[in-house]
Amino acid sequence: MRLDKFLKLSRLIKRRTEAKKACQGGYVKINDKIAKAGDEIKISDQIEIEFKDRFLMVEIIQIPEGNISIHQASSLYRIIKEIKKVEPN
Secondary structure, eight states: OBHHHHHHHTTSSSOHHHHHHHHHTTOEEETTEEOOTTOBOOTTOEEEEEOSSEEEEEEEOOOOSSOOOHHHHGGGEEEEEEEEOOOOO
16 A cells, blocks of 8 residues: 555544655654655564654554545554654753
8 A cells, every 4th residue: 555545544643645745845754764656565574654743653563455544544553652842842
């Protein structure tokens, strides 16, 4: 499955176009390598996402066959690390 589609289905990023922009901006990595939106992902891959307010690292534990419900989305990955950024005063 394409990375941008997985990010959208897993609800890690709300829209596929936003996922593509994040990849183009270099904010997404797969296994410590800067990722492209069309990169294929597989189970046990680690995805790192640099958001404005936080850093998130997850491990893929399941790849969906099609569309899934909101309740099932979080079962696709396991959070390894989440760091909230603190804005300086």
